[in-house]
Amino acid sequence: MKLIQITAWLLFAAILFITVDPISLRPESGLPVNVERFAAFAVLGFVFAAAYPRRWLLILVLVVGAAFGFELAQMLAPTRHARLMDAVVKAAGGTFGVAASALILRLLR
Template identity: 60%
Template sequence: MIRSFARPFAWLLLAAILFVTVSPIQWRPHTHEPADVERFAAFAVVGLAFVLGYPRHWLLVTCLVVGSAFAFEVAQLLSPSRHAHIEDAIIKAAGGLAGIVAGAAISHFTGQTRD
């Protein structure tokens, strides 16, 4: 049940983050939290959703989430109102890894990796 919800949610969330990342800066949603907290949290949720959706493919999920963090940062070079920083990509990747670890623990303790 969790997988059937987590898979489309993960892909939609990843697409939404890409849109927000490369869209003009004025379109960026504001949560009144520091930008680094927003970056970390967004990718943590993505990592969590992907690993819950694909619990036996954690290595592929890790490559996808961490790779997306860096690729999305590079994609900001295409937008004149955005800027790319390696530090931002590292924070996004760290958030993704935190979400993956949390999701892997949840999957392990709920027995989802044995299906």
């Protein structure tokens, strides 16, 4: 259980770094940017909900809060821009990930 918790927090830090680093350092997968945003936060939500299975509501608040907070943090980076729609896509991905993890964990019980 500890390994997945460490993984969740490292993923959190990595997504924060990628969100606020200079745009030239942003990794690209070749997928549309909104797909990348959604997927990154879906994985984040999934891993956090798996790491803390009894705290899914708190994890949901954390992941959605991070989506909006990370987006606002882009205002501090000169080469980045904050957009409400980007935060909404990230929050939707995080919500999907938390829900998917909660559902899978429930089915495995």
